[in-house]
Amino acid sequence: LDHLELLKATIGKEEVVQHGVIDLTLVQRFAYATGNSNPIFWTNNTEPADVPVPPTLIFEVNFSSNKPVNREDGSYPDIELLPKKLPVLRASNDYEILKPVKIGDRISVVRQLSSVTRKQGKRGKLIFLDFELKYFANDSKNHVGTNHESLILLEPEGDTSH
Amino acid sequence: LSNPSDLRSLSFEDVGVNTEITPIERKISIVGNAIYSAATWDFYCVHYDREFARQEGFSAPFADGQMLGALLAEMLTSWTSSFNSIKRLKLRYKAMVFVGDSISCGGRVTQKTQDGNDRKITCDLWIHNQRGEDVITDSSATLSLPIRNKRSP
Numbered sequence: 001l002d003h004l005e006l007l008k009a010t011i012g013k014e015e016v017v018q019h020g021v022i023d024l025t026l027v028q029r030f031a032y033a034t035g036n037s038n039p040i041f042w043t044n045n046t047e048p049a050d051v052p053v054p055p056t057l058i059f060e061v062n063f064s065s066n067k068p069v070n071r072e073d074g075s076y077p078d079i080e081l082l083p084k085k086l087p088v089l090r091a092s093n094d095y096e097i098l099k100p101v102k103i104g105d106r107i108s109v110v111r112q113l114s115s116v117t118r119k120q121g122k123r124g125k126l127i128f129l130d131f132e133l134k135y136f137a138n139d140s141k142n143h144v145g146t147n148h149e150s151l152i153l154l155e156p157e158g159d160t161s162h
Numbered sequence: 163l164s165n166p167s168d169l170r171s172l173s174f175e176d177v178g179v180n181t182e183i184t185p186i187e188r189k190i191s192i193v194g195n196a197i198y199s200a201a202t203w204d205f206y207c208v209h210y211d212r213e214f215a216r217q218e219g220f221s222a223p224f225a226d227g228q229m230l231g232a233l234l235a236e237m238l239t240s241w242t243s244s245f246n247s248i249k250r251l252k253l254r255y256k257a258m259v260f261v262g263d264s265i266s267c268g269g270r271v272t273q274k275t276q277d278g279n280d281r282k283i284t285c286d287l288w289i290h291n292q293r294g295e296d297v298i299t300d301s302s303a304t305l306s307l308p309i310r311n312k313r314s315p
Contacts (some may be wrong), residue, residue: 052241055235061201062204062234087219094253095231095251096249161163
């Protein structure tokens with residue numbers, strides 16, 4: 001079977017792909033990494049619970065997963081139905097922030113594939129993957145955000161099967 | 163207010179259609195990309211390994227698109243002085259941002275809406291590189307702002 005067909009068979013199926021706790025160090029490192037110089041992240045006399053969580057942090061951080069990072073190329077085997085890791089580009093993100101999260105919150109990420117399409121590009125075939133990722137804090141009913149994400153995988157010519 | 167950062171937050175009355183968002187600028191570096199990879203636990207080597215990026219068919223390591231979202235979010239939270247104002251952030255990536263590029267993030271208010279106590283603004287967002295090229299396109303944010311008389315003194 002073409003791996004595209006295998007991927008299509010997973011459309012609409014929800015899977016908990018990540019989970020983890022937001023802690024002060026994670027927030028501080030994220031703020032530093034994005035060049036955020038707001039002193040609120042670094043004030044020693046601020047209680048950790050009062051340090052805000054940057055609004056896009058939950059969408060950008062890879063929380064712990066049962067599928068650990070590949071030590072060779074840094075990739076995640078998230079899309080395990082593909083025959084090998086393909087170069088990936090990001091097409092779009094649409095973040096809906098429903099509720100603020102705070103330090104100490106335990107985040108769960110539920111992902112489902114919404115659509116898969118293949119198109120011909122200049123440098124080979126392109127696979128467009130649209131995902132919906134829902135974020136929950138502490139409770140599976142406490143929906144705090146959604147990320148509609150579109151990725152483009154660059155598929156070499158003639159490489160369409162397992 | 164539970165969040166100390168909200169004490170001087172921008173109010174709904176402070177902005178109008180066409181109000182410009184205070185811009186920010188960043189230079190993309192290989193070390194910066196590596197720090198972002200470590201902070202987000204996303205170690206895809208194409209963002210910080212020149213040889214790997216070349217093997218994958220790219221001219222140089224490039225920034226993770228989501229980092230651009232973080233920069234826009236920082237721009238918006240700095241402008242509003244509130245970490246809770248952003249309700250939606252839509253990003254459509256148009257061009258890659260390579261190591262060595264400098265980018266300017268900006269935006270403009272395009273709409274104000276009020277539905278009862280719910281006051282929102284919509285903003286067009288943009289990021290240009292040092293050549294003036296659009297890095298994102300059709301990107302926007304929706305923010306919820308307080309009314310002035312609800313602000314702390």
